[in-house]
Amino acid sequence: MQLYAIIVAGGIGKRMGTDIPKQFLELDGKPVLMHSISRFIEYNKNIEIITVLPEDQIVYWQELRKKYSFSVPHIVVKGGETRFFSVKNGLAFINSPGLVAVHDGVRPNVSIDTINRCFETARRLGNAIPVITPSDTIRMVTGDDSQLIDRQKIRLVQTPQVFDAELLIKAYNQNSRPDFTDDASVVESYGTKIHLVKGNRENIKITNPGDLQVSEALKSGAK
């Protein structure tokens, strides 16, 4: 069965307070995005990798590939207006049945075990997404008020989110909606039950200035 990984890196570097988009920031000697891509080839050397990048970053990425002698083969596809359209652009390159992982380019610390759990469950059940239970107390805000929520019922959702290719492509033929915050929400709104598997705590998304140092510290833990 053909395996695919669509690595979506849409960041334009505003949120980090830097000129460099966060997927290109250097972590442990190479850009964050190279770590994210490498994890999938470490999982399975025959996986087909599709990297989605904003159009104006593609030339820079090709330069980085040379500079770092980054030899993992992957297709580079230009991104869309939003994450939804970026994933959709990536899906256009899926040309045979199989399983598709969609992964945030800024999650370099995903463990091989997490990737494996997602693919194995998706193989059996059609889809799987990695989640962790929060270690903090959780509250929910309603208007000016807030109430305690049983944290054992809450899951923080990570990527890769893995789906049967045909299912994912069909789901992405819907119109985009503001509540599509990840791929599971797109597939779920299409009427499919989503299956949760265990993620890994180190698999954080680099969205804040402090995250890069955290990520550096966590890299060893995730191996």
Add this chain to the structure above:
Amino acid sequence: MQLYAIIVAGGIGKRMGTDIPKQFLELDGKPVLMHSISRFIEYNKNIEIITVLPEDQIVYWQELRKKYSFSVPHIVVKGGETRFFSVKNGLAFINSPGLVAVHDGVRPNVSIDTINRCFETARRLGNAIPVITPSDTIRMVTGDDSQLIDRQKIRLVQTPQVFDAELLIKAYNQNSRPDFTDDASVVESYGTKIHLVKGNRENIKITNPGDLQVSEALKSGAK
């Protein structure tokens, strides 16, 4: 107005896969608990600090104070069966009106700004707890199923949680309940509205093996 900080360190070191309770693990040259205590004296040098420790760790703690020449004055109180009873033991040493911060001994990266926001809001409104909005997609599990939750409505709750001393003491005169996962839940069940203020993302609780390295990396960011 008198300020108090009850620093609760109940960990017995099982969850970390180590013999050393996590509050004593070394971070940036000194035990985690010393960092947590120091943050409060950095915020206000007149704050009265009450540290709650399991009874069988108190002698070891006194040795660590000598070994590290840790000179921040604080009362050491023996803990109870659960966090609830540990806080209650600490509250027995509050002997004048004022504001009480209850802080996890294993949150060494709380920022001075967070401490300040909590005390300032509690001064005006009677209580305040620090929260952050999660950066991941959130789902809620119900039985065998799960559903997407708008993450903008979810808050991850941190400490210090600050309360009017009289209010907190009264609330802790209730019987303990399993859903008392933090101090706010105790005070809230007593019928008081809880006020949320912004925490800081680095203010993580050290509960997992990887957290110590993360914490190390985050220390600089939290200053």
